[in-house]
Amino acid sequence: xxxxxxxxxxAAGFKANGVHCGIRKNHSKKDLALIxxxxxxxxxxxxxxxxxxxxxxxxxKANIADGxxxxxxxxxxxxxxxxxNGIEIANDMxxxxxxxxxxxxxxxxxxxxxxxGQVLDITPIANGMAELTAGLSYEGSANAAQAIMTTDTxxxxxxxxxxxxxxxxxxxxxxxxxxxxxxNMATMLVFITTDCAVSPAMLQKALSSDIQNTFNMLSIDGxxxxxxxxxxxxxxxxxxxxxxxxxxxxTAFMEALNTITIHLCRMIAGDGEGATKLLECVATGxxxxxxxxxxxxxxxxxxxxxxxxxxxxxNWGRVLCAIGYSGANVDVSKIGVSFRSPKGEIxxxxxxxxxxxxxxxxxxxxxxxxxxILISLGDGQYGATAWGCDLTYDxxxxxxxxxx
Amino acid sequence: xxxxxxxxxxAAGFKANGVHCGIRKNHSKKDLALIxxxxxxxxxxxxxxxxxxxxxxxxxKANIADGxxxxxxxxxxxxxxxxxNGIEIANDMxxxxxxxxxxxxxxxxxxxxxxxGQVLDITPIANGMAELTAGLSYEGSANAAQAIMTTDTxxxxxxxxxxxxxxxxxxxxxxxxxxxxxxNMATMLVFITTDCAVSPAMLQKALSSDIQNTFNMLSIDGxxxxxxxxxxxxxxxxxxxxxxxxxxxxTAFMEALNTITIHLCRMIAGDGEGATKLLECVATGxxxxxxxxxxxxxxxxxxxxxxxxxxxxxNWGRVLCAIGYSGANVDVSKIGVSFRSPKGEIxxxxxxxxxxxxxxxxxxxxxxxxxxILISLGDGQYGATAWGCDLTYDxxxxxxxxxx
Numbered sequence: 001x002x003x004x005x006x007x008x009x010x011a012a013g014f015k016a017n018g019v020h021c022g023i024r025k026n027h028s029k030k031d032l033a034l035i036x037x038x039x040x041x042x043x044x045x046x047x048x049x050x051x052x053x054x055x056x057x058x059x060x061k062a063n064i065a066d067g068x069x070x071x072x073x074x075x076x077x078x079x080x081x082x083x084x085n086g087i088e089i090a091n092d093m094x095x096x097x098x099x100x101x102x103x104x105x106x107x108x109x110x111x112x113x114x115x116x117g118q119v120l121d122i123t124p125i126a127n128g129m130a131e132l133t134a135g136l137s138y139e140g141s142a143n144a145a146q147a148i149m150t151t152d153t154x155x156x157x158x159x160x161x162x163x164x165x166x167x168x169x170x171x172x173x174x175x176x177x178x179x180x181x182x183x184n185m186a187t188m189l190v191f192i193t194t195d196c197a198v199s200p201a202m203l204q205k206a207l208s209s210d211i212q213n214t215f216n217m218l219s220i221d222g223x224x225x226x227x228x229x230x231x232x233x234x235x236x237x238x239x240x241x242x243x244x245x246x247x248x249x250x251t252a253f254m255e256a257l258n259t260i261t262i263h264l265c266r267m268i269a270g271d272g273e274g275a276t277k278l279l280e281c282v283a284t285g286x287x288x289x290x291x292x293x294x295x296x297x298x299x300x301x302x303x304x305x306x307x308x309x310x311x312x313x314x315n316w317g318r319v320l321c322a323i324g325y326s327g328a329n330v331d332v333s334k335i336g337v338s339f340r341s342p343k344g345e346i347x348x349x350x351x352x353x354x355x356x357x358x359x360x361x362x363x364x365x366x367x368x369x370x371x372x373i374l375i376s377l378g379d380g381q382y383g384a385t386a387w388g389c390d391l392t393y394d395x396x397x398x399x400x401x402x403x404x
Numbered sequence: 405x406x407x408x409x410x411x412x413x414x415a416a417g418f419k420a421n422g423v424h425c426g427i428r429k430n431h432s433k434k435d436l437a438l439i440x441x442x443x444x445x446x447x448x449x450x451x452x453x454x455x456x457x458x459x460x461x462x463x464x465k466a467n468i469a470d471g472x473x474x475x476x477x478x479x480x481x482x483x484x485x486x487x488x489n490g491i492e493i494a495n496d497m498x499x500x501x502x503x504x505x506x507x508x509x510x511x512x513x514x515x516x517x518x519x520x521g522q523v524l525d526i527t528p529i530a531n532g533m534a535e536l537t538a539g540l541s542y543e544g545s546a547n548a549a550q551a552i553m554t555t556d557t558x559x560x561x562x563x564x565x566x567x568x569x570x571x572x573x574x575x576x577x578x579x580x581x582x583x584x585x586x587x588n589m590a591t592m593l594v595f596i597t598t599d600c601a602v603s604p605a606m607l608q609k610a611l612s613s614d615i616q617n618t619f620n621m622l623s624i625d626g627x628x629x630x631x632x633x634x635x636x637x638x639x640x641x642x643x644x645x646x647x648x649x650x651x652x653x654x655t656a657f658m659e660a661l662n663t664i665t666i667h668l669c670r671m672i673a674g675d676g677e678g679a680t681k682l683l684e685c686v687a688t689g690x691x692x693x694x695x696x697x698x699x700x701x702x703x704x705x706x707x708x709x710x711x712x713x714x715x716x717x718x719n720w721g722r723v724l725c726a727i728g729y730s731g732a733n734v735d736v737s738k739i740g741v742s743f744r745s746p747k748g749e750i751x752x753x754x755x756x757x758x759x760x761x762x763x764x765x766x767x768x769x770x771x772x773x774x775x776x777i778l779i780s781l782g783d784g785q786y787g788a789t790a791w792g793c794d795l796t797y798d799x800x801x802x803x804x805x806x807x808x
């Protein structure tokens with residue numbers, strides 16, 4: 001497997017584009033994205049567990065109930081959620097895709113991201129469809145990736161090449177996500193495409209399994225969004241024998257998917273609202289996978305630890321505190337904590353108590369942009385990784401007045 | 405029942421004092437508090453549920469296992485937690501109280517608050533005991549309240565006068581708490597004293613019941629501390645017939661206790677680290693008390709909502725979002741949201757969807773220092789209130805480099 005360029009268009013037969021249609025006032029900010037497969041594709045998705053669900057999710061769920069989809073349309077600037085006509089507007093967006101591309105409206109994945117609770121005007125979208133479809137291109141991933149950004153500061157795309165049944169396959173993804181990120185069974189907006197042939201059932205199985213250790217282990221601010229969704233479209237143009245059961249091919253596919261999702265997780269965490277650092281908490285020695293996950297995620301979610309990391313302060317007591325209240329089944333007297341970055345690694349806590357360490361060295365390590373917080377929970381066999389970011393002045397600034 | 409001055413010394417027979425003994429480097433900051441009852445008292449306490457527990461909690465638990473206590477000693481500047489000799493030091497503190505006051509060391513409540521993971525040196529405490537006990541006074545509550553403060557910006561004390569069995573009783577409390585506050589079955593440090601006669605069992609029953617709707621509904625930052633503790637000492641000097649069962653007297657006592665704890669909750673929330681606003685989320689119309697509590701607490705804990713309140717931004721979508729992911733059993737299509745402050749009340753969401761409202765009026769309401777977020781969840785009979793504060797630049801500043 002190797003990294004390749006092309007993002008969501010890396011796989012054969014996927015075109016994409018993104019334009020500014022006018023949902024956002026800022027003319028230099030694209031706000032409408034479209035991805036189209038040349039042929040119908042297997043489709044799978046996972047959705048937010050928030051009871052308040054964006055209307056687009058409901059429409060997408062219905063559209064891919066048959067395991068098939070051929071296009072993705074997504075706007076930023078308005079979440080089309082908690083308003084009176086969200087379902088109608090989301091269906092209208094699918095109809096516009098049919099009209100402009102010929103893809104059946106029932107084969108469209110529709111998504112929206114932005115402010116909750118405002119009516120989404122279909123007019124700018126309708127007006128923008130001509131430009132959007134005219135610009136569809138096999139090199140259009142970056143345009144689409146830009147168009148789904150909200151408070152994101154960097155575009156998020158990734159692609160890999162891998163082999164299934166002797167055939168070269170490609171898989172790529174784009175993502176948006178910066179705030180309101182604490183996914184549970186689904187996450188922000190992630191669109192993944194592949195030319196690998198996979199049945200809808202196995203595609204869903206792969207996705208549902210993958211996110212347990214990827215997007216569900218990511219938190220920016222503890223707020224589970226109303227519009228989270230991850231979808232995968234697999235159009236089969238690589239020509240491999242369709243994956244219809246577990247086995248070597250499925251394993252290769254899962255590996256590619258995992259590479260894509262972990263990469264996007266890290267990009268989203270590193271670009272968390274206001275973030276200056278990517279935090280990765282690696283738990284080891286746990287008595288179960290669940291224990292490792294609960295402990296790692298609790299550390300990543302602690303506002304106090306996040307603020308300490310912003311200040312490059314090796315305040316490991318907050319790590320222990322977060323493990324202690326997490327609900328994880330741990331023996332506190334066995335916990336060890338280290339911090340690691342490109343500048344080195346330093347152990348700061350052993351057997352649940354502090355040990356002497358160089359504050360100077362710790363500061364040097366923590367001033368880096370990517371920090372690993374290593375927590376050893378005992379002599380168990382299980383581990384887990386969680387991703388997050390520091391808590392900064394800019395998080396407060398961005399969210400103190402997001403709507404205006 | 406009426407509010408009276410005197411704090412933790414309002415009740416008959418309680419002396420208190422607070423001094424700077426040298427645990428903190430800042431000479432103008434008191435760091436050691438002592439409260440002593442003239443006679444042995446019934447004692448009750450609740451403790452943090454964090455698995456990482458401060459050593460003082462373990463010693464206190466043992467000391468009041470017989471339902472009796474006569475003194476409270478508490479230092480700030482060091483939590484005496486996650487170090488190798490915490491229990492020994494906590495016991496030493498109790499022994500110092502016995503030596504200086506004659507109160508049996510087994511009748512001492514001991515508490516510490518401050519940085520986790522550093523060894524607490526007994527020397528400054530031992531050296532400070534003479535001054536601390538010499539200054540004990542029936543008017544010393546404020547000194548003690550100041551000595552337990554950490555990042556608190558205001559001293560927290562309150563007292564009430566009430567009647568039980570025809571006798572005038574008094575109850576008062578002091579508290580510290582500003583960060584690492586998301587209590588679960590216990591909370592920060594709160595010391596309450598009363599001259600009402602109550603049996604240890606009924607005192608514990610009253611306290612354990614009360615905190616479910618008071619301190620357990622309070623969150624500053626989602627971090628459950630390792631050293632949380634609430635204790636009540638009841639010395640019986642009011643001369644009422646000892647409360648040994650439920651009934652009119654117990655109800656009067658509970659009412660007084662609830663007044664004290666809600667007042668302290670509001671003071672702690674309003675003085676949350678970096679906070680500029682006290683937030684009070686009032687849930688109504690829930691199908692159960694549990695639903696109301698889960699929803700109200702989730703709103704108060706949302707970083708996004710907290711940041712929006714800092715910016716006086718009526719971003720009600722974040723309220724809905726927080727209810728939606730809370731796990732509370734609600735019908736989203738029935739949710740209503742209003743904001744209220746001394747400047748008025750404004751409805752912003754009805755039946756789960758936005759309604760037109762004056763942004764100008766909303767801003768005026770939200771610029772106040774105390775904001776109520778009113779959430780109606782349907783046509784059920786249950787309600788709950790949760791307390792919190794806004795998320796500000798100063799929270800990040802305070803916690804970005806707390807140790808140095």
